[in-house]
Amino acid sequence: MNTTPFTKSPFQTLISFHKLIENLEEIAATNVDYRSNYAKALLKEIEPYPEFKDGITDFSFIKKHEELIHNLLADLFPTALTHNEIKAVTIPFQNVTFNYTERFKKILQNAGMTFDIEIRDFEEDQFYILNCILILNACYGQNFDFNKPLFYDIPTAAGIMYHYRILYNADFIEIIPTQNTPLITQEDITLLMNNFDNIDLWKEKFPQGSWILKGFGIVSLFDVTRESSVSDLKSNLLRVKSTQPQSSVSFESIFKSIFKIPDLGVGFILYDEEEEKFTIPPYNDKVTKSYLLNGIDEMKCKNGIYGHCFTAVLEDKKNIIISDVEQFASIPENEKLGNHLLQQNIRSCIFAPVIKDDTLLGIIELVSSQPTALNSINAINLDLFLPYLVDNLEGYKTDKQNQIEAIIQREYTAIHSSVYWKFKREALKYFESNSPTKDYIFKEIIFKEVYPLYGQIDIKGSSEHRNKTVKEDLKNQLETLINLFESQKSNESFVLLEQRIFELQSFNAELDTSLKADTEQQIQNYIETEIHPILRNTTMDTEDETAKQNYFESLDEKTGMFYHSRKKFDNTMSIINKKLAVILDQKQIEAQQIYPHYYERFKTDGVEHNLYIGASIAPAKPFDNLYLNNLRLWQLQTLCEMELEHHQLKATLPYELDVTSLILVFSSPISIRFRMDEKRFDVDGTYNARYEVVKKRIDKATIKGTKERITQKEKITIVYSHNSEQNEYLKYIKYLQFKKILEPAIEQFEVEELQGVSGLRAIRVKVINTNLTDEVHTNTYQDLINEQN
Known part of the structure; x- marks a missing residue:
């Protein structure tokens, strides 16, 4: 018998067989002998126990008279069906069950002695409210539908969980009010109907133990495991x-x-x-x-x-x-x-x-x-x-x-958030007009009257350093091969070895001059096709065999060549670019708060960035030149911070590389157009092309009349055309000198004429890197004005 009833209920529960006994009394009074005698015999057996009729509250009484109860319920639990039906006596919604059919017994025995049968996902508050609804339906003429499916989950000893749907028969139950039963009005019923989850309200209208539930129910289970x-x-x-x-x-x-x-x-x-x-x-x-x-x-x-x-x-x-x-x-x-x-x-x-x-x-x-x-x-x-x-x-x-499409769009063909709205608007037009019979012609995405800002931090002499490391690796590999061949004592293929040594020495001597475009490829092909086959097919003595093995282990898996010095250079380039790009991207988030603007960044032999600001990019927000001034000051400060980051990083790098910084000032507004074929923005129109020409050629420019590059390590070079631009940036520089970010000395010079571009001038100033304890703080254009005032 399972007896784990809920402790709180509107009912005083009396397990009673009074309705069944009344039915037996009617049968006993009939003239059908076998039925009458059967009923009389049962009534005589239960006569000494008035609890069967008046109500049982002690569960031990049920356990004690288990067989008598079984006989009393024989008509409801036919012996012929006991191995088929899953049925027991219960009190509705309570975990109280007894008088199981044989099939039900086997299910519970298989579940184990410690298993307590409980209704799935059924809490005490829910139990209380459903009992109250029973009262409303039975005694107040309501017809509330509360047929929520109820289930028992019963495992087997092997660990398989079976699921059973519960059906109740309440024909033998009677609900009786007590002296303490409060009157329920129609207003109360309406209030309860609209507050199913308010347990306190239900307990107020149906106090605990204010009604009597007398009788018993029958629970039938149906296997719904699948x-x-x-x-x-x-x-x-x-x-x-x-x-x-x-x-x-x-x-x-x-x-x-x-x-x-x-x-x-x-x-x-x-x-x-x-x-x-x-x-x-x-x-x-x-x-x-x-x-x-x-x-x-x-x-x-x-x-x-x-x-x-x-x-x-x-x-x-x-x-x-x-x-x-x-x-x-x-x-x-x-x-x-x-x-x-x-x-x-x-x-x-x-x-x-x-x-x-x-x-x-x-x-x-x-x-x-x-x-x-x-x-x-x-x-x-x-x-x-x-x-x-x-x-x-x-x-x-x-x-x-x-x-995947989102990642590709974000990482490879990103549309910056500041201009996303225009692409979205055009895509929405296409979506709304798209049909099999009509081809939609996409409008070009153009932003007019925007001010460009260009800046870069470039790895100084990256091409020379790259060639130098390539030559070092090639020379080291050639010298290692020469030593291996010269130490070969075997006379087998002796003439061929001499020829190969001569060819290796010739390549080595060629590397003492300037590295030609195809030299690396020639040497690589020669080593792979002529040298490695000999080494792999030649048996050497123990010492030389070890040296040969070390040589092959030193080769790069991808290229089959030495990749030692070049690896240090490539790793250094990667570290610098990554660190500087992170700073730029993080600072860009702050810059967008100044005024929404288009931003793009490129990693080359350094880090370049383009900014475009103007009313057409953020039409919902009024534009003023103050925002452009703020962004220019932000750009200068950010390059200072990137220079400082590189200075601190330099000591930890596997290969020493310096950087140079450059800003190009261009005060005339331009137009930018999104090029569908290249999936990127570019300047629009021949007039605006001058800006792109200057941008591509300026980093290699020299000071007029000299061969000195306009960019130098640890210094920021600002290239401009007009006096107004010069005066604006001198104010920024003076302000950052006051903030101990830039050194006092300022260089000003003309830029050697570029192909098709003349009249450029430049300012160059060094970033203070001797005292790096203080963090570079972002200062706005308004701070500059306040400082001057």
């Missing part, structure tokens, strides 16, 4: 991509309930059609295991382990059902896959393709350590859940594609 498991599966699949709390029901337990196999294992793999491979799905806490991959993240579909049998999955889209893996593995052509499964103690399995529109999305794997546990008959259960997996996988595939 239906409930499929429902749980749908819920779990929906939670895979959502932010909902995770269900405590695992995929594996769901499939165990569906197939009724205690040791059932569930795996899953996705099919990548483009690369023809199987991969583990991204369900981090769901189905991450695969018995086919067995610990590997991905595998090509044509891997020999799968053999010919996977043609059924990949081409014919049919299930692979192996009811006896040992027998399957005994066939030579199945040996690899069979042994692969047997090593995991898999004795029967089903591999079922998940298909949408004749396209394979993935494979669901069901495995068991018991032979024949999985077979072609119970494979029919796949039909219960495969449609939901199909929908889920199709949704995942679509989401994945959208995310």
